[in-house]
Amino acid sequence: MERPLTSNIHPDRPPLNLKEYEMTGGYGALRKVLKDMLPADLQKLVQNSNLKGRGGAGFSTGMKWSLVPMGENAPHPKYLITNADEMEPGTFKDRLLLEGNPHQLIEGMILAAYAIQADISYVFLRWAYHKAATFLRKSIQEAYDAGYLGKNILGSGFHLEMYLHTGVGRYMCGEETALLNALEGKRATPRAKPPFPQISGLFGKPTIVNNVETLCCVPHIVNNGADWFKSLSYSEDGGTKVYGVSGKVKKPGAWELPMGVTMRELIEEHAGGMKPGLKLKGVLPGGASTDFLTTQHLDIKMDFKSVAAAGSRLGTGTMIVMDDATCPVGFVHNLQHFFAQESCGWCTPCREGLPWVEKILLSLEKGEGRKEDIELLEMHTQYLGPGNTFCALAPGAMEPLQSALKYFRDDFDKHIDHKKCPYGK
Amino acid sequence: MLTATEIQAIDHEISLVPYKKATVIEALKIVQEHRGWISDESVEAIAAHLEISPAEVDSVATFYNLIFRKPVGRHIILLCDSISCYIMGYGLLYNALQNKLSIGFGQTSSDNRFTLLPNVCLGCCDHAPALIIDKDLYRDVTVEQLDDMLNKYA
Numbered sequence: 001m002e003r004p005l006t007s008n009i010h011p012d013r014p015p016l017n018l019k020e021y022e023m024t025g026g027y028g029a030l031r032k033v034l035k036d037m038l039p040a041d042l043q044k045l046v047q048n049s050n051l052k053g054r055g056g057a058g059f060s061t062g063m064k065w066s067l068v069p070m071g072e073n074a075p076h077p078k079y080l081i082t083n084a085d086e087m088e089p090g091t092f093k094d095r096l097l098l099e100g101n102p103h104q105l106i107e108g109m110i111l112a113a114y115a116i117q118a119d120i121s122y123v124f125l126r127w128a129y130h131k132a133a134t135f136l137r138k139s140i141q142e143a144y145d146a147g148y149l150g151k152n153i154l155g156s157g158f159h160l161e162m163y164l165h166t167g168v169g170r171y172m173c174g175e176e177t178a179l180l181n182a183l184e185g186k187r188a189t190p191r192a193k194p195p196f197p198q199i200s201g202l203f204g205k206p207t208i209v210n211n212v213e214t215l216c217c218v219p220h221i222v223n224n225g226a227d228w229f230k231s232l233s234y235s236e237d238g239g240t241k242v243y244g245v246s247g248k249v250k251k252p253g254a255w256e257l258p259m260g261v262t263m264r265e266l267i268e269e270h271a272g273g274m275k276p277g278l279k280l281k282g283v284l285p286g287g288a289s290t291d292f293l294t295t296q297h298l299d300i301k302m303d304f305k306s307v308a309a310a311g312s313r314l315g316t317g318t319m320i321v322m323d324d325a326t327c328p329v330g331f332v333h334n335l336q337h338f339f340a341q342e343s344c345g346w347c348t349p350c351r352e353g354l355p356w357v358e359k360i361l362l363s364l365e366k367g368e369g370r371k372e373d374i375e376l377l378e379m380h381t382q383y384l385g386p387g388n389t390f391c392a393l394a395p396g397a398m399e400p401l402q403s404a405l406k407y408f409r410d411d412f413d414k415h416i417d418h419k420k421c422p423y424g425k
Numbered sequence: 426m427l428t429a430t431e432i433q434a435i436d437h438e439i440s441l442v443p444y445k446k447a448t449v450i451e452a453l454k455i456v457q458e459h460r461g462w463i464s465d466e467s468v469e470a471i472a473a474h475l476e477i478s479p480a481e482v483d484s485v486a487t488f489y490n491l492i493f494r495k496p497v498g499r500h501i502i503l504l505c506d507s508i509s510c511y512i513m514g515y516g517l518l519y520n521a522l523q524n525k526l527s528i529g530f531g532q533t534s535s536d537n538r539f540t541l542l543p544n545v546c547l548g549c550c551d552h553a554p555a556l557i558i559d560k561d562l563y564r565d566v567t568v569e570q571l572d573d574m575l576n577k578y579a
Binding site for chain 2: 087088089090091092094129130131163166167169170171182183184185187188203246247252253254322323326330331334338342344
């Protein structure tokens, strides 16, 4: 089984330096592209590979790039930004790639920048990833010294600057347009779309924001072709995927596997199944803002379409497993506490609704809930749902709540009927 | 008043962006790196240097949870309270830390040694529960390990 993204990652060793990365064929894709390919060719190649954004939304990467104005009259500077603000609860896949092989990301970024003819690139890295920051700083400098960054890269006439920006917290920075505001030194609130960042992004200039894992795929697509990339996958979405499992399983972890492996294979084989004495009760397949799936869904393929057909989202592909000794009401309360705290306060439904939801869930957990509270929660899943808010934070928050009410309704009722948490909290 | 070192670092950031104001966050990070936290005086000094109002600087400073607008202890403990650490029992660590340091979230110990803060998912959910002290990440943390861990920070 091919694992292009992680085959050179050894978590117990420091990442490859420039020389070692070059020995594995590193920066070969960049040489090839600068010599033989036009930006439009590279856009087309990535579009043909069916690479879909690994940050959670699953939008075609090549399609996203194709919306950037090109040619002599295009506004400059254009920007290429890596979203390395991994802060979705339960998600730890980009950390593996950032700490494990920073040059792979840098090469992917230079290629993406070439495809859209960007002048300036940023890695927007969350503050907590200190190790990744150290490795990235060193690797970016090595890339400059080797002539892969800066003026006239490898004599091609293409210029690119690259900066590392470390954040100062707030989940909202992971939202594409809020990230742009943060980079402009503002509060990380979302922007109205349109205009989309491809037209008017950072400092009002054309901008592409891509996830770490997405960009890491690009050098491999260039080296091996679109058909090869598609052949890695068990589904129509191209490539491999870095999946993860956390919770009370025997061997929590992250693994690069063909896109479209089943949830069962991930949990039972790679994560070793549940810890002794525990049963699987529910799964958030792709981070905190995805709908619960349950044991009846274990055989679905973990790709964008199949998970959506089952009523959830692939999201980041890093799943959180809920066992049968963990209280679903307490679990969802923890999630809503997170979302209420991280709401940027920009739009009313999210700012006012999420703390209300959090308080209702807390009162249920303490045995002070009333029958009407369930209706109130259900009402919120509608009012904070898609179309009523500025960005996807509140609708995302409602996904685990609405599905918990659907699959674990008994547990909610028991809290009310028995006036206490049946899980002994 | 900003120091010459702080001004030099902020001016370098200004040279990389289209206008001064875009460096508010960088300026806050630089001043906090030197002084530990952001006082009202620091807000005013940054505002004067970037030629914007103190309110504009403060609106940014108060938005981001890792910019501290109150004095903090010599060391900062960030305990992950997100979902994977919740499942794996961060609550036990929180109770133990409260007892050992006699402080809750948002407070600083009386000897000014530690400030204890909750933090969202630290991105090592396969090694939950996790916490960060200053810049050091600790994973698969147990209550038994806490004493040795804390003793490393004077």
